[in-house]
Amino acid sequence: MRAGLIACLGAGVDRVSLGGEQTGELSLITKTIPSTGERIPAIGLGTDAFQTSEHDAIQAEIKRMNELGGAVIDTAAAYGDSEALIGDALAALGIRDRMFLATKLTAGGAFGGSGSGEESFRRSLERLKAQRIDLLQVHNLSGVDSLMPMLQAWKKAGKIRYIGVTTSRVAQHGEIVEAMHKYPLDFIQVDYSIANRDAATTVFPTAFERRVAVLVNLPLARAALIGQAGQRRLPDWAASIDVSSWAQFFLKYVISHPTVTCAIPGSTKLEHLVDNQTAARGRLPDTAMRTKMEEFWDDKT
Ligand SMILES: NC(=O)c1ccc[n+]([C@@H]2O[C@H](COP(=O)([O-])OP(=O)(O)OC[C@H]3O[C@@H](n4cnc5c(N)ncnc54)[C@H](OP(=O)(O)O)[C@@H]3O)[C@@H](O)[C@H]2O)c1
Numbered sequence: 001m002r003a004g005l006i007a008c009l010g011a012g013v014d015r016v017s018l019g020g021e022q023t024g025e026l027s028l029i030t031k032t033i034p035s036t037g038e039r040i041p042a043i044g045l046g047t048d049a050f051q052t053s054e055h056d057a058i059q060a061e062i063k064r065m066n067e068l069g070g071a072v073i074d075t076a077a078a079y080g081d082s083e084a085l086i087g088d089a090l091a092a093l094g095i096r097d098r099m100f101l102a103t104k105l106t107a108g109g110a111f112g113g114s115g116s117g118e119e120s121f122r123r124s125l126e127r128l129k130a131q132r133i134d135l136l137q138v139h140n141l142s143g144v145d146s147l148m149p150m151l152q153a154w155k156k157a158g159k160i161r162y163i164g165v166t167t168s169r170v171a172q173h174g175e176i177v178e179a180m181h182k183y184p185l186d187f188i189q190v191d192y193s194i195a196n197r198d199a200a201t202t203v204f205p206t207a208f209e210r211r212v213a214v215l216v217n218l219p220l221a222r223a224a225l226i227g228q229a230g231q232r233r234l235p236d237w238a239a240s241i242d243v244s245s246w247a248q249f250f251l252k253y254v255i256s257h258p259t260v261t262c263a264i265p266g267s268t269k270l271e272h273l274v275d276n277q278t279a280a281r282g283r284l285p286d287t288a289m290r291t292k293m294e295e296f297w298d299d300k301t
Contacts, residue, residue, distance in 0.1 A: 026242055026281035028069045031261045033162070034211035035186045040100050042255040043280035044072025045273065046217060046266035050082040054268060059089040061273045066095050068277040074189070074215065074264040075128075076104035076139055077120045083127035091129045101128060102135035102187075102215070104166060105151075107143045117147045121154065135187055137164035141175055148183050162186035168217050173202045180210045189215040192260070194253045194297050195225060204259040213261040219254045220247060220265055228300075235296055241289060242282030247272070251279035253293050256286075 030039040045065055050058055062073070075082045083103060090096045103124045107117040124133065136151060138144045144165055151163045164187030165179050176188055188207060192199040196218070207214050220226060229246040243249045247265070254263045267273045285293060 029255065029280050029282075029284060031213075031255070033186065033213045033261060035162070035213070040262055041069055041071050041280050042260075042262050043070060043251060043276055044074060044100070044102075044215075044262050044264040045070065045276075046264040047073060047075045047082045047086060048079045049266055049268050050075075050079065050085050051268075052081045052085065055085060055088070057268070057270065058085050059092060061267070061270055062086070062089045062095075062099075063093055064270060064273055065277060066093070066098055068274070068280075070277050070280065071098060072100045072102065072215075072262050072264060074102045074217070076137075077106040077124050078104065078139060083124055087127050087129040096130060100134045101130060102137060102164070102189075103128065103133055104137045104139035105147060106139050107147060117143070117150050121150075121159075125159075132158065133160045135162040135164055136160040137166045137187065137189055139166055140169075141165050141167060141172060141179060144179060144183075152184070162213075164188060164213075164215070166215075166217070167191070170196070170198045170202075173198060177203055177206045180206050180212055185210070185212050187213045187215060187261075189217055189264075191218040192216045192254060192257070193219050193221050193225060194250055194294065195221055195228075197294075200257060204257065208259045214259055216254050216260055216263040219263040220250055222266075225250050237292070240283070241285050243279070245275050245278075247275050248279040249293070251276060252285055253290065255279070256284040256290055 029042045031042050032039055073086060075086055090099060105117050105120045107120055108115050138147050154160045155163055163185055165176060165185060166189035167176050168191045176190060180188065190199045190203055226246055234246065234249060238249055241252055243252055251263055251265060254260055265276045267276060
């Protein structure tokens with residue numbers, strides 16, 4: 001992780017000037033991981049749609065993200081060849097140490113062999129060409145009770161830096177809250193967007209209270225929000241929060257929630273990646289502006 005660039009600067013949101021890497025005049029928005037005080041950029045990259053046929057395009061995308069100051073990459077043992085593609089790209093670019101790498105465990109025989117948590121993790125390390133993972137998450141909370149002692153042992157041994165659990169379904173929000181009470185989690189990953197605000201009332205208060213960092217998946221509702229925005233014009237006031245596209249509007253809404261640490265929009269297109277990384281720059285909406293964004297979005301007439 002780019003420790004030299006992103007120093008531990010206390011709680012809340014911060015903006016870090018990246019000198020030569022700066023995009024225009026706008027500085028990078030970073031957020032704090034409560035369990036350590038480490039800061040990470042507020043927009044990362046989701047990779048569940050990465051395909052082997054896009055090998056070179058993926059490398060170009062990861063290279064560009066690094067140039068733009070982004071660092072968080074979210075993948076999973078279960079995402080086809082995604083881990084291997086990321087591992088190849090990071091090795092070819094020589095930027096593993098600059099990235100914050102998050103993956104997910106899948107136990108239960110998904111890859112043949114014993115199907116154990118150990119086997120899933122060993123395979124992830126191999127495919128990611130990594131000695132250590134920044135964040136290891138239990139995918140969809142599946143097998144969390146039996147996997148948690150293992151994750152804690154790996155953390156103690158320095159093989160992973162942070163422990164997390166994930167969901168992407170409102171129906172599982174109660175379970176993720178339970179997990180925060182039961183285990184010493186550094187992170188949760190949960191679905192949240194301007195059109196899916198359930199987590200803000202059901203999950204985030206516990207994350208805040210338990211000092212758990214929050215990664216947000218489906219911030220664009222799998223692109224449905226882009227489709228719904230359609231030809232609708234962005235409001236003029238979007239410029240006052242340095243928003244110039246609908247994706248930036250949706251992403252700035254998500255990362256401006258005080259409990260959200262980082263959003264991980266999925267993108268396989270370079271222009272989408274650049275658009276999304278732009279949302280990690282400049283001004284963030286305050287509470288009043290967030291309400292205005294919700295009202296504007298809800299009023300589709
Ligand atoms: N249970 C879990 O743990 C879980 C479940 C779901 C997702 N996740 C993680 O969360 C990540 C994000 O979820 P997601 O990828 O399913 O959904 P998403 O981020 O809400 O949306 C991704 C979709 O939006 C499009 N898109 C991205 N940026 C855009 C832009 N600037 N303008 C227009 N369209 C844009 C992408 O298109 P292109 O691909 O064409 O660029 C893709 O179709 C996943 O990749 C994965 O890492 C975790």
